[in-house]
Every structure is written in C-alpha cells, then in structure tokens.
Amino acid sequence: MADTHLDRDVLNALQEVMEGEYPTLLDTFLADSEQRLRQLRRAADAQQLIEAAHSFKGSCGNMGALRLAHLCGRLEYTAKDSSLADIEQLLIEIDSEFAIIRPLYEAERQRPLAQS
Amino acid sequence: MNATQPQASLTILIAEDSAADRLLLSSILRRAGHVVLTAANGVEAVAAFRQQQPHLVLMDAMMPVMDGFEAARQIKALAGETLVPIIFLTSLSESEALARCLEAGGDDFLAKPYNQIILAAKIKAMERLRRLQATVLQQRDQIARHHDYLLNEQRVAKAVFDKVAHSGCLNAAPNIRYLQSPYALFNGDLLLAAFTPSGDMHVLLGDFTGHGLPAAVGAMPLAEVFYGMTAKGYGLAETLREMNAKLKRILPVDMFCCAAVLCVSFHRRCVEVWNGGMPDGYLHRVASGERTQLVSRHLPLGVLSPEVFDDCTDVWPMALGDRVFLLSDGVIDTADAQDQLFGAQRLQQVFASNRQPDVLFAEIEQALRDFGGQARDDVSMVEISLLQSGLIHPASLVYSDSGQSCPLDWSVSFEFRAATLRRFNPLPYLLQLLQEVHGLRAQSGPLYSVLTELYANALEHGVLGLDSSLKRDASGFVRYYQQRKARLDTLDEGFIRVHLQVTPTDGGGRLVIRIEDSGEGFDVARVMRRPMDDIRLSGRGVSLIRQLGQNARWSDDGRSACVEFFWEEMA
Amino acid sequence: MSVVSQMSRDGRQLTISIKGRFDFAKHQEFREAYEHQDLESVVVDLKEATYLDSSALGMLLLLRDHAGGDDADIRVINSSMDVRKILAISNFDKLFDIT
Numbered sequence: 001m002a003d004t005h006l007d008r009d010v011l012n013a014l015q016e017v018m019e020g021e022y023p024t025l026l027d028t029f030l031a032d033s034e035q036r037l038r039q040l041r042r043a044a045d046a047q048q049l050i051e052a053a054h055s056f057k058g059s060c061g062n063m064g065a066l067r068l069a070h071l072c073g074r075l076e077y078t079a080k081d082s083s084l085a086d087i088e089q090l091l092i093e094i095d096s097e098f099a100i101i102r103p104l105y106e107a108e109r110q111r112p113l114a115q116s
Numbered sequence: 117m118n119a120t121q122p123q124a125s126l127t128i129l130i131a132e133d134s135a136a137d138r139l140l141l142s143s144i145l146r147r148a149g150h151v152v153l154t155a156a157n158g159v160e161a162v163a164a165f166r167q168q169q170p171h172l173v174l175m176d177a178m179m180p181v182m183d184g185f186e187a188a189r190q191i192k193a194l195a196g197e198t199l200v201p202i203i204f205l206t207s208l209s210e211s212e213a214l215a216r217c218l219e220a221g222g223d224d225f226l227a228k229p230y231n232q233i234i235l236a237a238k239i240k241a242m243e244r245l246r247r248l249q250a251t252v253l254q255q256r257d258q259i260a261r262h263h264d265y266l267l268n269e270q271r272v273a274k275a276v277f278d279k280v281a282h283s284g285c286l287n288a289a290p291n292i293r294y295l296q297s298p299y300a301l302f303n304g305d306l307l308l309a310a311f312t313p314s315g316d317m318h319v320l321l322g323d324f325t326g327h328g329l330p331a332a333v334g335a336m337p338l339a340e341v342f343y344g345m346t347a348k349g350y351g352l353a354e355t356l357r358e359m360n361a362k363l364k365r366i367l368p369v370d371m372f373c374c375a376a377v378l379c380v381s382f383h384r385r386c387v388e389v390w391n392g393g394m395p396d397g398y399l400h401r402v403a404s405g406e407r408t409q410l411v412s413r414h415l416p417l418g419v420l421s422p423e424v425f426d427d428c429t430d431v432w433p434m435a436l437g438d439r440v441f442l443l444s445d446g447v448i449d450t451a452d453a454q455d456q457l458f459g460a461q462r463l464q465q466v467f468a469s470n471r472q473p474d475v476l477f478a479e480i481e482q483a484l485r486d487f488g489g490q491a492r493d494d495v496s497m498v499e500i501s502l503l504q505s506g507l508i509h510p511a512s513l514v515y516s517d518s519g520q521s522c523p524l525d526w527s528v529s530f531e532f533r534a535a536t537l538r539r540f541n542p543l544p545y546l547l548q549l550l551q552e553v554h555g556l557r558a559q560s561g562p563l564y565s566v567l568t569e570l571y572a573n574a575l576e577h578g579v580l581g582l583d584s585s586l587k588r589d590a591s592g593f594v595r596y597y598q599q600r601k602a603r604l605d606t607l608d609e610g611f612i613r614v615h616l617q618v619t620p621t622d623g624g625g626r627l628v629i630r631i632e633d634s635g636e637g638f639d640v641a642r643v644m645r646r647p648m649d650d651i652r653l654s655g656r657g658v659s660l661i662r663q664l665g666q667n668a669r670w671s672d673d674g675r676s677a678c679v680e681f682f683w684e685e686m687a
Numbered sequence: 688m689s690v691v692s693q694m695s696r697d698g699r700q701l702t703i704s705i706k707g708r709f710d711f712a713k714h715q716e717f718r719e720a721y722e723h724q725d726l727e728s729v730v731v732d733l734k735e736a737t738y739l740d741s742s743a744l745g746m747l748l749l750l751r752d753h754a755g756g757d758d759a760d761i762r763v764i765n766s767s768m769d770v771r772k773i774l775a776i777s778n779f780d781k782l783f784d785i786t
Contacts, residue, residue: 010229013232014140017140017143017144017147017232018140018143021139021143024139025136025139025140025143028135028136028139029135029136031135032134032135032136033136051178054178054207055133055134055178057207058134058137058207058228058229059134059136059137061207061228061229062136062137062140062228062229062230063136064229
C-alpha cells in the first residue's frame with residue numbers, strides 16, 4: 001500500500017538475511033538517507049533532482065519504506081514539469097516522511113533476533 | 117533463505133552507489149556462499165574488475181563519476197573472449213532504459229527491490245552461460261591445435277610421397293602439360309608419368325576414394341609399382357594387373373582407386389588406354405578436329421580380385437601433334453556461385469571452339485577460371501601430345517658398380533610356346549639380362565625398342581597371323597587390336613625363339629639378337645624396298661629395327677630376324 | 688531414420704532403403720542394417736536417395752563383401768538418372784544388378 005510507512009514483511013526478510021548485521025544495515029540506511037536528503041535539496045537542475053530522487057527511491061524500496069519510495073517516485077516523474085513551488089512541496093513531504101520513519105528504524109535496532 | 121541446490125562459490129563484484137543497498141546485496145550473496153567485491157561507482161568497478169577478475173558483476177545503472185553503462189562497456193572490453201555476465205540493478209521501468217542495459221553489454225537485469233530468489237536464479241543461469249562459453253573456447257583451441265597436427269602430418273606424408281614420385285618424368289618431358297593443386301594428394305588425386313626403356317610414355321591419372329591421409333596412403337605403393345614396372349619395360353596390361361592386385365591386397369574393402377592409364381608410343385604412333393572409373397578422357401586429332409571419347413569401361417583399381425581383373429586396353433592411332441586429355445571429376449564438378457556445374461558439355465564447347473591446338477590446354481584452364489570463381493583442390497588435368505620422337509630424351513639409368521664382373525662371352529636361347537605367349541611378356545626379363553652387360557647399358561633405349569619391335573612382329577604377324585595393313589586407318593586399327601586379343605586368348609600352338617649372343621670384339625663387344633617365329637613369314641624383299649624413314653601406321657617396324665640396330669637381316673622367308681649391337685670399351 | 692532395413696517374411700531377402708544423401712555420414716547406419724543378419728539376397732532401394740558419392744560405392748563394396756563377395760546376390764533398384772550415371776562411370780553394374 002502506498003500509505004504504509006514501513007513494510008513489516010520486508011523488515012522481517014531483511015532481518016533474516018542480515019542476521020547479526022541487521023543493525024548495521026539500518027544504520028547504513030539511515031546515514032545514507034540523510035545524505036540523499038541533502039542531495040535532493042542541493043540539486044542544481046531538474047536532471048540532478050530526477051537522478052537523486054530515482055536513487056533514493058530504490059534504496060527506500062529495498063528497505064521497506066514504501067511511502068517514502070512512492071514520494072521519491074512522484075518527484076522523479078514530475079520534476080521536469082512541475083513548478084518550483086510544487087517541487088518544494090514534495091521535498092517538504094519527503095522530509096517529514098523521513099522524520100516519521102526514522103524513529104521506527106531506530107526502534108528496529110533494538111529488536112532481538114526473531115525466532116527462525 | 118536457503119535456496120535450492122548448493123552452487124559453486126563465485127567471486128561477484130557489486131557496483132552500487134547506495135551504501136545500504138550495497139550492504140544488503142553483499143549479505144545476500146555472502147549467505148549464498150559467494151565471495152563479494154564492492155564498488156561505489158563505475159571507476160571503482162572497472163578497477164576492481166581489472167585487479168580481481170570476478171566471475172559475475174551486479175551493476176547499478178545510475179552511479180556517480182562513471183555510470184553503470186560505461187563501466188559495463190569497459191568491463192566487457194577488458195573481458196575479451198571470456199564471458200563475464202553483467203546483471204544490471206535497476207528500478208528503471210521504461211523499456212528504453214532497459215534497452216540501454218542490453219546495448220551496453222548487459223546480459224540481464226534485476227529490479228529493485230531485490231528479490232533474493234530471483235537473484236539466485238539469475239546468478240545460476242548466468243553461471244551456466246559462463247561455463248558454456250568457457251567450454252566453447254577451450255574446445256575451439258583444442259580443435260585449432262589438432263588441426264595444426266593434421267597439417268603437419270600431411271606435410272610429412274607429402275614429402276615422402278614426393279621422393280617416391282621423383283623418378284617420374286612429369287616435369288621433364290616437353291610433351292606433357294598438367295594442372296594439379298598442391299593439395300591434390302590429400303584429395304586422393306594422383307598424377308604419374310614415366311618413360312619406358314623404349315621411349316614410350318606411361319601416364320596415370322588417378323582418384324582414390326576418401327580424403328586426407330587415407331587417400332594419400334594408397335598412392336605410394338601404387339606409384340612404386342607404376343614407376344618400377346614402367347622402368348623395367350613392362351607393358352600397360354601387366355602394370356595394371358600388378359597395381360590392381362596390390363591395391364586389392366592392401367586397401368580395405370571399401371577403398372579403391374579410379375584411374376585412367378595410358379601408354380603413348382611415339383614410335384608406333386598410337387595410344388593405348390585403360391579407364392576404370394574416371395571421367396571421359398579425350399583424344400583430340402589435330403588434322404580433322406575429331407575428338408574420340410576415352411570412356412570408362414572398367415571397374416576401378418583395387419576392387420576385383422586378380423583372377424577376374426580385366427586388363428583389356430583400347431588402342432587408337434595418333435598422328436604428330438595429336439593430344440590426349442585426361443581429367444579428374446573436379447573439372448566437371450567445378451561450380452559457380454549459383455551452384456551450377458561446369459559439366460561435360462561446356463568442356464566439349466571449349467574443345468569445339470579451339471582453333472590452335474597448342475593453346476587448348478590453356479583455354480580449358482581459362483574457361484574453368486572464368487566459370488568457377490571457387491577454386492577447388494581436386495581439379496587435375498593432363499595433356500599429352502605426340503611429338504617427333506627425336507625430341508623426347510628419356511634419361512638413361514645410371515649405375516654405380518664398376519663392371520669388373522660383367523659377363524662378356526655367352527649365349528642363351530629361349531623358346532616360348534603357346535601357353536606362355538598367351539600370358540607372359542618376356543621382354544622386361546630379357547632386357548634385365550642384357551643390362552648385366554655394362555657396355556650395353558648406354559643403349560638400353562634402342563635395344564629395348566628393337567627387342568620390342570622384333571617380338572611384337574614375331575607374335576602378331578608371325579604366330580597370330582595378323583595383317584599389318586589393317587592398321588592403315590583408325591577403324592582398322594581398332595579391328596586389328598580386337599583380333600589380336602581374340603587370337604591370343606585362343607592360341608594353342610606356335611612358338612617364338614629368342615637367341616642372344618654376346619661376344620667380345622677388339623676394343624669392345626657385340627650382341628647378336630635372333631628371333632624366330634612359327635608363322636607364315638612375309639615378302640622380305642618387298643618390305644625392304646620401302647624408303648628407310650617412311651613412318652607409317654602399318655608395316656613391320658622394319659625401318660625402326662634397321663635404324664636402331666646394325667646389320668639387320670631377315671631369313672627363312674621372314675620367319676627369322678637378326679640384328680646386332682656393338683659397343684666400345686669404356687675407358 | 689535415413690537408412691531403413693526390412694527382412695522379408697521368409698527371412699531370405701533383406702531390403703535396405705536409403706533416404707536423402709547416400710554418403711559417408713550414413714556409414715554406420717548402413718553397416719548396422721546388415722551386419723548381424725544372415726544374408727541370402729539383398730535389395731538396396733535408392734528411390735529416395737538424392738545423391739551418391741564414392742564413399743557410397745565403398746559402402747556397397749563392404750556390403751557385397753559381407754554378403755559373400757563374388758557369390759553375393761545384391762540388387763540396386765530405383766536408381767535415379769544421376770545415381771545411375773555415377774554407377775555407370777565406375778562400372779559398378781559389373782558387380783551389382785542395377786535398375
């Protein structure tokens with residue numbers, strides 16, 4: 001569902017694959033994401049914006065952050081034709097979505113390993 | 117998630133700019149037992165490939181510094197012949213973007229978010245392809261090596277064969293022209309030519325079944341028989357019998373040699389032909405422009421056992437300048453770009469439109485070139501013309517013994533009776549005997565010619581009673597030889613006596629040859645009245661005997677002929 | 688199957704039919720068609736044979752050798768014009784009954 005913040009099934013699968021490395025993966029993703037958010041804000045033209053949004057979308061998808069991935073997708077496809085105001089609006093939404101899921105991922109860090 | 121069968125551990129390079137994605141993929145792959153290399157952009161990916169030579173590459177399409185497409189191109193170039201599968205990691209959905217992956221040399225793509233099962237399946241499939249390609253290259257190299265060995269074996273075989281063929285006269289005689297590919301031997305094509313002691317020429321154009329060494333291997337024993345017997349003075353029939361028997365004995369049942377064999381006699385102005393399995397040869401008469409086809413009437417050599425082998429030859433008269441053409445089936449089978457065959461008809465056209473016999477051979481060659489385009493390895497062609505006998509100089513045999521122990525004062529007599537006359541040619545033996553006398557060796561040619569002539573007269577005109585005037589024209593010629601065969605086959609009485617006497621003289625020696633037959637004799641005086649250098653189809657070769665030997669004389673009403681040879685002591 | 692063989696009901700005549708090119712590629716199949724049989728008389732049917740080369744002639748010689756050599760009873764039937772020409776040049780009609 002496009003409105004799902006974090007897909008539990010994906011997280012479970014990730015945890016199973018990563019095992020002891022799961023927290024590291026979460027940390028890496030969070031650090032990576034902050035960098036990408038900065039990239040989005042610093043994009044000089046539409047093309048750079050599209051590429052950055054595209055990349056971020058991919059990461060989010062892998063990590064189960066469905067709503068965030070969806071937002072990045074919208075930004076990717078509409079950047080060329082949108083006004084600066086609309087782009088700014090999407091960027092704000094992306095920022096706030098990330099603010100929501102960040103603590104959820106941090107909570108995940110504390111989760112003990114699920115029974116196989 | 118444990119997948120299906122365990123897979124061999126591969127070294128996989130992950131080129132992905134997102135750290136989290138990189139980490140995720142690495143874990144998935146490590147869990148599957150693979151060794152993982154990582155790169156964060158295209159430049160790092162190419163460098164890592166150069167250093168580590170991974171088996172497989174997972175390449176993100178969008179990367180900073182150098183994107184996945186360019187990195188893929190460079191990696192494929194570095195890999196060369198070896199297959200290094202590249203799987204693009206992409207969330208690109210438009211088909212154009214996917215086409216870019218393939219254009220850049222990508223072998224597959226994996227969509228994000230990553231599905232482990234799909235990833236594992238794709239890796240497995242790519243690995244199968246990679247191994248397949250490696251096998252193909254390995255086998256290709258093996259084949260190339262093997263091919264080189266074969267070429268070398270053939271070089272060796274050809275070198276040996278050339279030594280055997282060395283004693284022939286193919287390149288030495290002015291009246292032979294030939295066309296043969298250097299690879300002919302390995303197509304089973306054989307061309308042999310040699311002089312008999314009397315200056316006649318034996319020619320063989322052959323075609324062994326098969327290709328490569330098996331075809332070449334039969335050629336050597338055949339060539340040895342051909343050259344050996346021809347040099348000793350054996351006739352075509354005996355040589356054919358021996359060649360057939362040899363091949364029958366040594367070759368496997370399904371191998372044989374098609375052959376067209378000729379004896380061209382400059383003295384007797386005729387050609388004797390035996391064709392077993394070769395395409396039609398052509399006897400081209402210059403004066404009338406007529407062409408006689410020399411058709412295959414026999415089974416190839418090596419098929420029939422000696423008891424049933426047919427050594428029957430056809431004899432045709434030849435005038436000065438007439439030519440015989442023999443060809444292998446490569447000529448008729450030469451094809452053009454549309455796979456049309458040159459065919460016998462086109463060949464006949466070339467013959468028909470020729471105006472100058474001397475260029476006929478070149479015209480045929482040209483016609484083939486103009487038609488074919490595709491040069492074949494098995495086109496063999498030979499032209500033998502009848503030239504003035506003086507122009508042909510068979511090389512005399514060279515002996516190395518000192519002559520200290522040669523017989524100088526002796527005589528011997530033979531009587532050959534009907535049963536022997538039917539099946540035995542004593543001439544090679546008699547010549548061999550006379551070669552023991554060193555002083556005679558330099559005259560082997562004339563000696564053999566005279567012996568042959570005397571014996572032929574004694575047999576054909578004497579014992580068989582054939583009328584030499586039959587040979588006056590071409591059709592009479594044919595009838596003559598048919599009668600000869602028929603009468604010889606049924607001969608049950610008669611004889612030929614041969615007396616040889618060698619005595620020393622002051623400063624040298626003398627050989628007296630006397631031949632008697634049991635026939636009716638002939639009008640000696642009338643034949644003697646003919647001018648000496650009158651060469652005709654008919655006649656008893658009396659002129660020849662008188663020219664080559666000394667003191668030729670006939671007695672007992674022509675039933676007894678006598679001729680002498682002299683020599684001087686060599687210093 | 689490009690070489691088909693069939694024994695007559697009374698077991699006395701073997702018919703071998705060749706489809707397509709009669710050349711070295713058929714070597715093994717052809718031999719297998721007759722090698723384990725007791726041969727009294729053999730018929731080689733070339734109705735569907737498109738081409739014949741010298742290795743086919745060799746194969747016929749092997750068959751003849753197996754079937755009794757000079758005493759063999761072998762007929763080659765339904766030869767096309769081209770096939771017959773090849774057999775004629777090599778005079779194989781002196782060894783086989785060819786129609």
